[in-house]
Amino acid sequence: MTGLIQVVGGAVVDRLANPGALLVARRSAPEHLAGLWEFPGGKVExxxxxxxxxxxELNEELGIGVHLGSELPANTLNGWPLNERASMRVWFAExxxxxPLPLEDHDELRWVDLGDPEAVLALPWIPADYPIVHALLNAVACQLEQ
Incomplete structure (x- = not known):
């Protein structure tokens, strides 16, 4: 056990095969994260x-049922570092x-076009999520090239 808090996030897409849109969630709390965009999810119990x-978590936060696809690989065994105490593993989900509704922790949900990476990256993401967004865009681009 590493002592890290394990968090999970959903890269909720319109379809697992050749996704065209990503569902993003805007935080409503805590204050220092309010207004920033993220992958919905939460802590592993x-x-x-x-x-x-x-x-x-996706059922509690957004009121949806999902089918999970592949995990978005991180550079570390524990997942994507969020801070010194937590890391996040991210799966594609349909x-x-x-x-989807913003039931907990969010005040807005938005589908963003994965065909427009600049628009996706232009959102004010939680800083720790930027590397994950870049990896997701690369994974989707590679999937489309196949």
Missing amino acids: PGEEPETALVR VTRGE
Whole structure:
């Protein structure tokens, strides 16, 4: 055990095969993160599998059921570093039930066009999420080239 807080995030896309749009969520709290965009998700509970935690968190935060796709690989075994105490693992996810709504921790949801990487990167993301956004855009571009 590393002692790191394990967080999971969903790269919720319109479809897992050749995604064209990404669902992003704007934080409403805490104050220092309010107004910044992120991947929806949350903390893994003790004894909970990360994938199970992500499905639970997306249901709690957005009111949706999802089918998880592949994990977006990070450069570390623990996932993407968020700060000195936490790291995040991110999976692609497709909505299978419900309409996404900002139920907890967010005041706005938005579908962004993955075909316009500059527009995606122009959003004011939580700083720790920028490397993840870059990796996601690269992964989608590589998938489209295949």
